[in-house]
Amino acid sequence: MDTFFSGSGYYNGTAGYVNRPASIERETKKELSERLAQVMCSVREAGEEGLTWHEVAQENGLHHGQASAALSNLHRLGHVFTLREKRGKCHPYIATEYRGSFFDDEVYDEPAKTKASEEKEAVMELVEAIENYLHIASAFGDLHPQEKLLSEALKKYRKGQYE
Numbered sequence: 062m063d064t065f066f067s068g069s070g071y072y073n074g075t076a077g078y079v080n081r082p083a084s085i086e087r088e089t090k091k092e093l094s095e096r097l098a099q100v101m102c103s104v105r106e107a108g109e110e111g112l113t114w115h116e117v118a119q120e121n122g123l124h125h126g127q128a129s130a131a132l133s134n135l136h137r138l139g140h141v142f143t144l145r146e147k148r149g150k151c152h153p154y155i156a157t158e159y160r161g162s163f164f165d166d167e168v169y170d171e172p173a174k175t176k177a178s179e180e181k182e183a184v185m186e187l188v189e190a191i192e193n194y195l196h197i198a199s200a201f202g203d204l205h206p207q208e209k210l211l212s213e214a215l216k217k218y219r220k221g222q223y224e
Contacts, residue, residue, distance in 0.1 A: 096123070100131040104141055104156050111144065111153035136172040143169045191215055 103120050104112050112120070118128035132154050135141045142160060143152040145167055152169070160168070174182075191211060198208050 096121075096127065096131050097134060100128070101135055101140060101156070104132075104135070104154050105158070107155075109155060109159045109162050111141075111155035111159075113148055113151035113153050115149065115151055117154070133172055139170075143172075145169060188215065188218065 099121055100117055100123075103117055107116075114125065114128045114132055117123065117132060118125060121128065123131070132141065136143065136154065139157060141154045141156055143154050144163070145152070147153075155163075155168075160170075192215065195204070195208060195212055195215070198204055204212060
């Protein structure tokens with residue numbers, strides 16, 4: 062069970078919890094892995110009909126946040142996809158082994174990105190580009206004053222990111 066979800070797919074860099082001690086204590090990695098496996102099993106058993114978050118919650122005794130987070134993680138990991146057509150105002154989630162039964166215009170293979178996640182992705186691409194530039198620039202000798210400023214700004218960003 063743990064190997065199926067080990068090391069990746071956790072919401073927003075967490076194991077499905079908000080950054081508060083009580084929440085972190087409730088959501089251990091083992092519990093999350095078990096929940097993801099439980100939800101995945103339910104979705105697989107539903108076949109091509111799939112399950113909405115509400116149906117997953119009812120079937121597994123979960124509240125909205127738990128069911129939704131598990132399904133979102135499974136979607137981001139590529140284990141499930143959603144239908145564009147809603148059932149009961151919700152998109153059904155279907156196991157990827159049934160993907161061949163649907164046309165591309167009937168499904169969402171990847172989850173929607175929030176504005177915040179798009180911005181974060183853009184910042185990480187910018188940071189990577191700056192690091193690559195500085196690496197190449199430093200190979201040709203000392204950095205120019207503007208490049209040194211860029212390097213210092215990058216160090217400050219990295220320091221703040223890891224504190």
